[in-house]
Amino acid sequence: MAIASRDFRELRLEGISRDFGQVRALRDVTLTIERGEFVALLGPSGCGKSTALNCIAGLLQVTHGAIWLDGQRLDETGPEERGFGMVFQNYALFPHMTVRRNIGFGLATQRRPRAEIARRVDEALALVQLEEHAHKLPGQLSGGQQQRVAIARAIVVEPPLVLMDEPLSNLDAKLRLEMRAEVRRIHTMLGCSTIYVTHDQEEALSLADRILVLIDGQMRQIGTPEELYTRPANPDVAEFMGYRNLVDSRAEPADGGVAVSVCGARLIGTPMQAVGTQVVVAIRPDDMRVTGDGPIAATVEIAEYHGRDFYAVARDADGTNLYFRSEQRVRPGETVRLAAAPARVLVYAA
Amino acid sequence: MSAARLSLRRRLREHGLDAVTLLVIPGVLFVLALFIYPFLYGLVLSFHPKEGDALANYRRFFSDPFLYDTIYITLQIAVPVTLLNVVLSVPVALRVRLMKHQRLLTTILVIPITLGTVMVAEGLLTYLGPRGWLNRSLLEIGLSEPVRLTHNYWGVMLSLVISGFPFTFLLTLSYVTGIDPALEQAGAMLGARARERFRRILLPLLAPGLAITLALAFVQAFTVFPSAILLGAPAGPTRVISIVAYQAAFEQYDYPLASAIAMLMAGVQVVIIAALLGARTLVFRGPASTGKG
Numbered sequence: 001m002a003i004a005s006r007d008f009r010e011l012r013l014e015g016i017s018r019d020f021g022q023v024r025a026l027r028d029v030t031l032t033i034e035r036g037e038f039v040a041l042l043g044p045s046g047c048g049k050s051t052a053l054n055c056i057a058g059l060l061q062v063t064h065g066a067i068w069l070d071g072q073r074l075d076e077t078g079p080e081e082r083g084f085g086m087v088f089q090n091y092a093l094f095p096h097m098t099v100r101r102n103i104g105f106g107l108a109t110q111r112r113p114r115a116e117i118a119r120r121v122d123e124a125l126a127l128v129q130l131e132e133h134a135h136k137l138p139g140q141l142s143g144g145q146q147q148r149v150a151i152a153r154a155i156v157v158e159p160p161l162v163l164m165d166e167p168l169s170n171l172d173a174k175l176r177l178e179m180r181a182e183v184r185r186i187h188t189m190l191g192c193s194t195i196y197v198t199h200d201q202e203e204a205l206s207l208a209d210r211i212l213v214l215i216d217g218q219m220r221q222i223g224t225p226e227e228l229y230t231r232p233a234n235p236d237v238a239e240f241m242g243y244r245n246l247v248d249s250r251a252e253p254a255d256g257g258v259a260v261s262v263c264g265a266r267l268i269g270t271p272m273q274a275v276g277t278q279v280v281v282a283i284r285p286d287d288m289r290v291t292g293d294g295p296i297a298a299t300v301e302i303a304e305y306h307g308r309d310f311y312a313v314a315r316d317a318d319g320t321n322l323y324f325r326s327e328q329r330v331r332p333g334e335t336v337r338l339a340a341a342p343a344r345v346l347v348y349a350a
Numbered sequence: 351m352s353a354a355r356l357s358l359r360r361r362l363r364e365h366g367l368d369a370v371t372l373l374v375i376p377g378v379l380f381v382l383a384l385f386i387y388p389f390l391y392g393l394v395l396s397f398h399p400k401e402g403d404a405l406a407n408y409r410r411f412f413s414d415p416f417l418y419d420t421i422y423i424t425l426q427i428a429v430p431v432t433l434l435n436v437v438l439s440v441p442v443a444l445r446v447r448l449m450k451h452q453r454l455l456t457t458i459l460v461i462p463i464t465l466g467t468v469m470v471a472e473g474l475l476t477y478l479g480p481r482g483w484l485n486r487s488l489l490e491i492g493l494s495e496p497v498r499l500t501h502n503y504w505g506v507m508l509s510l511v512i513s514g515f516p517f518t519f520l521l522t523l524s525y526v527t528g529i530d531p532a533l534e535q536a537g538a539m540l541g542a543r544a545r546e547r548f549r550r551i552l553l554p555l556l557a558p559g560l561a562i563t564l565a566l567a568f569v570q571a572f573t574v575f576p577s578a579i580l581l582g583a584p585a586g587p588t589r590v591i592s593i594v595a596y597q598a599a600f601e602q603y604d605y606p607l608a609s610a611i612a613m614l615m616a617g618v619q620v621v622i623i624a625a626l627l628g629a630r631t632l633v634f635r636g637p638a639s640t641g642k643g
Contacts, residue, residue: 079538086539092532096554106540
């Protein structure tokens with residue numbers, strides 16, 4: 001019944017947009033996903049990432065654009081025909097069916113022989129390590145176990161593409177780490193192409209081969225986790241990727257980059273694009289060092305103990321907040337001197 | 351002394367009894383005075399017939415086809431009406447759930463409830479009668495004889511659908527909206543088409559609610575009285591059981607017999623409801639969505 005087979009080369013989104021009334025929730029997203037790839041759609045809440053996922057799933061119609069699986073156009077078919085697996089944020093397990101029947105649902109829909117269903121469900125149960133819970137109802141399982149059932153149910157039909165909509169957001173912190181490893185393990189074992197929606201940059205960085213950052217329904221950057229982490233393409237992405245220090249500044253050419261003034265101090269930075277004199281400087285708190293001869297002087301306002309280090313907010317003479325990490329103890333009221341390596345001072349056009 | 355009082359109060363609270371519990375008293379008194387007492391009074395009265403032994407009324411009912419046939423006649427109206435109302439409600443509720451102007455449509459559908467049976471009956475008599483709009487329109491387009499829809503089985507049936515449907519619809523809608531839409535989406539993602547999603551996901555989750563809806567709708571239809579008289583043929587095909595009880599009480603002034611008939615009415619309803627709710631225990635009764643763990 002499913003028109004999509006597992007042996008596809010690529011899934012192409014060609015300029016897909018989605019309007020809700022007058023509001024354009026998703027604007028002109030173009031993306032090619034290779035077979036076996038793990039792509040994360042990352043963005044703050046309300047950025048359109050779930051809309052994008054639902055468009056790919058077929059649960060929402062695209063307003064403009066096309067979706068292709070190799071030579072086959074998908075955007076006019078219903079979700080039943082696309083044959084993609086989906087893991088929902090609230091798991092959406094059928095509450096009246098046992099774990100076994102939940103997992104076997106897709107195979108039963110395909111009218112597979114009973115013996116084959118039993119065998120493949122057994123395999124899926126083993127994969128997610130839920131053999132002893134096979135005859136329970138979803139309501140009798142913990143959140144993490146429900147999550148595993150949802151994953152097993154999505155992958156047992158061997159879909160060409162697995163879609164995951166913030167699957168770990170309902171779990172507590174410890175379980176989230178465990179399930180993250182689990183998602184990674186299953187992906188490595190089965191090699192299924194996956195699109196994973198999340199607002200958690202750490203999740204995206206640790207899981208994905210490539211990350212697409214969506215902000216306000218628009219693609220802002222696409223790249224490997226390293227590229228996004230070290231070289232965000234614009235200040236919006238930088239802010240989302242944890243560059244807490246975003247300072248408006250003026251720039252002038254200098255040796256090894258551009259010279260910018262941050263809090264009255266001169267820093268050498270790396271231009272990320274062609275920049276004029278008006279610039280935005282982005283520095284990650286981790287890249288700020290407390291050193292005796294640092295050019296920036298600021299007074300510590302708040303210092304949080306984070307175990308391995310301190311996370312602190314300091315304020316300079318003009319009242320600009322600076323966020324930094326320090327391995328030595330810093331106390332509110334103390335004056336610190338801060339420095340940042342030129343390669344980690346990113347300069348964008350304002 | 352005061353320590354002992356405190357601990358008594360605390361112990362009562364442990365069992366869920368506190369000052370708020372007192373607010374239940376007016377309700378309990380009301381039920382006792384207006385339901386339990388009359389019911390028991392009627393039950394006792396039914397065993398004190400005007401003549402004969404304690405069971406004479408019941409024996410009389412079951413020996414006179416003119417009386418016992420009314421059970422069958424009433425069921426013949428109530429069962430199809432109940433099924434029809436519930437069967438119609440499900441697809442409408444499934445559709446309305448997805449609508450934007452749900453409230454407007456719900457309001458329109460609820461209007462028949464506010465009109466009352468007599469008003470609906472009057473309206474139907476005019477509209478469906480031999481000289482009503484419907485028949486005149488049908489004659490215009492070439493029907494040779496007017497369709498008889500009043501003063502017979504169909505008149506009662508139609509009026510019960512009109513007054514019963516909003517009720518079953520509202521109940522069904524509340525059960526339908528209780529089902530997480532993501533479940534249907536999950537079914538679709540797993541390749542199930544609309545019909546299969548309905549059969550394997552929605553219907554099993556709706557079944558317990560539908561059993562309750564059926565039970566309530568049945569009670570409503572089984573106790574039909576005004577429309578059976580106004581729109582039906584109360585001497586023949588729509589001589590329902592409540593008419594017989596009414597005649598016994600207010601035409602023959604035989605209160606014990608009327609009470610016995612009322613008790614039998616209640617008995618039939620209890621049997622049907624027990625069967626429905628018994629069937630309900632056979633299906634899944636948990637929540638219609640799985641929450642976070």
